[in-house]
Amino acid sequence: MAITQLSAFLENTPGTLSQAVTAISDAGINIRALSVADTRDFGILRVIVSDVEKTKEVLSQYTLASETKVIAVKMSDEAGSLKKILNILENARINVEYVYAFTSAIAGSAYVVLRINDLDVAESVLMGHGIEMLSDEDMKDMLG
Amino acid sequence: MKNYYQKEIETASREEILKIQNEKIVKQVRHVYDNVPYYRDLMDKKGVKPEDIKSVDDIKKLPFLTKDDLREAYPYGLLGTDLKNCVRIQSTSGTTGKRVVAFYTQKDIDLWEECCARAIVAAGGTDEDVCQVCYGYGLFTGGPGLNGGSHKVGCLTLPMSSGNTDRQIQFMMDLNATILCCTPSYAAFIGESLAEQGYKPEDNKLKAGIFGAEPWTEEMRRSIENSLGIKAYDIYGLTETSGPGVSFECEEQTGMHINEDHFYAEIINPETGEVLPEGEKGELVFTSLDKEAFPLLRYRTKDICILSRKPCSCGRTHVKMTKPLGRSDDMMIIRGVNVFPSQIETVLLNEGYTPNYQIVVDRENNTDTFDVYVEFSPEQFSDKIADVQAREKALNAAMRSMLGIGPKIHLMAPKSIQRSEGKAVRVIDKRKLHD
Structure with a gap:
């Protein structure tokens, strides 16, 4: 069970992130989670949004945007939760490309987004350990 | 005291040079005409028949040769003698598709090295x-030409070739090099490296540098002269005519004397091909007067310069050309x-990119x-960042393999490269190479 993340290519210059965020907000889309990876020359904005199609459309008007399947894991908002998940993956020798976290208004819950090349294996391993993962539907329903 | 390698010819009167x-x-x-069917x-x-050419004034009747001709005639089409008489091949650095190869007889090598010796x-x-x-x-x-010239002069020659700056500096300091021959940018780099290693300009024994193969400014000359504690001389040449030494600077540093006993220079209007009078700016065209193996007549260099016959204080009488002022x-x-x-465009298309660059x-x-x-x-x-960076790296390698030099690649979003009035600006050259 994976969710859809949108990635956008940004030049590493003042204003490009704000331009992307403005485009998304002007379209009435809520950003659930966000992360920016950067190099000296460029950055990649990664977002989990309420409306993937529409976000892709507005971002594509001025930059490159692509969809990627990622795993969003629900965990309890307490010390050691992320460690537990990473240990499971490590023991299964699954490599994590990148990771970022977000919380929600649901008390006591936190979420971590995992980018993993072999999604199917990771999903079944996590499922086997009783870890709860979100779907695109869950993301839509989730309260901001 | 004034020094010349071949005083008689280098200081010959205009009439004597014309006669030769x-x-x-x-x-x-x-x-x-007899040996090169392509030019015939x-x-x-x-x-035009050979008998129509009675003096250098008639050279203007001859057809031009361009780099395209050289590519079309590659490799043997412009050869002027049997291959068994040739002893050497040299070639241009980077090219679109076919390289230009030039052939030399032993006599050609000797004359070329004499030019470098001058x-x-x-x-x-x-x-x-x-x-x-x-x-x-x-x-x-570059290397073979100056190496041969250095031998002819009788200098103790250090055939270092390019690169490995630490070793260059070690040999320079340990073996008391007095003359440095390289590209101006490498000379500047050696100067910086010497300073980084704690050497002052007076710590080396260098007195002169002979720098060419790329455009450089008067400002750069002064900066190299200061960093190395030397006098810096410009040298010009191209593989098609022989190599470095077609023309060179004297102590006056006001232009390069063309070795007129070997090369006849014209300045033409690049649009019309019309020969322009002395002092006017135009494309430099060379006719090789005595090369045997690769005797190019009216070769268009694409370099824009000005010729001057103003008397030179060094005593040399051969015409002077400015540094190339453009292309x-x-x-x-x-x-x-x-x-x-x-070339850049070709690589991009080969690698599956759009020609928007x-x-x-x-x-x-x-x-x-x-x-x-x-x-x-x-x-x-x-x-993934790593994927984008891998693309940049692969493109750099493909460019390096085509050009011999690898640019820094910056991948950009579509339509983000500025266009002016709808037309793409392909090249932005911010170097101020021409004063």
Whole structure:
């Protein structure tokens, strides 16, 4: 069970992130989670949004945007939760490309987004350990 | 005291030089017509016979040769003698598709090396000097040309070739090099490296440098002179005519004397091909007067310069050319390597990119910077930084393999490269190379 993340290519210059965020907000889309990876020359904005199609459309008007399947894991908002998940993956020798976290208004819950090349294996391993993962539907329903 | 390598010819009167040129051109045109079918066809098409050429004044009747002719005739089409008489091949640095190869007989090599020897002596070289040659050795003419010239002068020659700056500096300091031959940007780099290692300009024994193969400014000359504690001399040449030493600077540093007993120079209007009078700016055209193996007549260099016959205080009488003031085509010289935008475009298309790109050339600390901005497509974009960087690296390698020099690649979003009035600006050259 994976969710859809949108990635956008940004030049590493003042204003490009704000331009992307403005485009998304002007379209009435809520950003659930966000992360920016950067190099000296460029950055990649990664977002989990309420409306993937529409976000892709507005971002594509001025930059490159692509969809990627990622795993969003629900965990309890307490010390050691992320460690537990990473240990499971490590023991299964699954490599994590990148990771970022977000919380929600649901008390006591936190979420971590995992980018993993072999999604199917990771999903079944996590499922086997009783870890709860979100779907695109869950993301839509989730309260901001 | 004034020094010349071949005083008699270097200081000959205008009349004497003309007499030599007139004798040589008549023989040379006959030689080419009889031995080079490619050029014979060009002459026949133009309706010019060898007997029409009685003096250098008649050279303007001859057809031009361009780099395209050289490519078309590759490899043997412009050869002027049997291969068994040839002893050497040299080649141009980077090219679109086919390289240009030039052939030499032993006599051609001797005359070429004499031209380089004249340049070394004009820079103050004698048989007491230690001449460090850090132009590349190999197909590139820089190393072999100056190496041969240095031998002819009797200098103790250090055939270092290019690169390995620490070793260059060690040999320079340990073996008391007095003359340095390399590209101006490498000379500047050696100067900086010496300073970084704690050497002051007076710590080395260098007195002169002979620098060429790329454009450089008067400002850069002064900066190299200060950092190395030397006098810096310009040298000009091209593989097609022989190599470095077609022309060279004397102590006056106001232009390069063309070795007129071997090369006849014209300045033409690049649009019309019309010969322009002395003092006017136009494209430099060379006719080789005595080369045997690769005797090019009216070869268009694409370099824009001005010729001057103003008397020179050094006593040399041969005509002087300015540094190239520009190009009549879109070729750039970056770190001594010839680069055409069309080559960049070819690599991009081969590698599956759009031809939306921009080349930015600048000069920082006397070294050329070379950046290529390329738009990429949604299919090529990935959410992983490493993937984008791997693309940039692969493109850099593909460019390096085509050009011999690798630009820094910057991938860009579609439509993000600026267009002016709808037309893409392909090249931004921020170097101020021409005063």
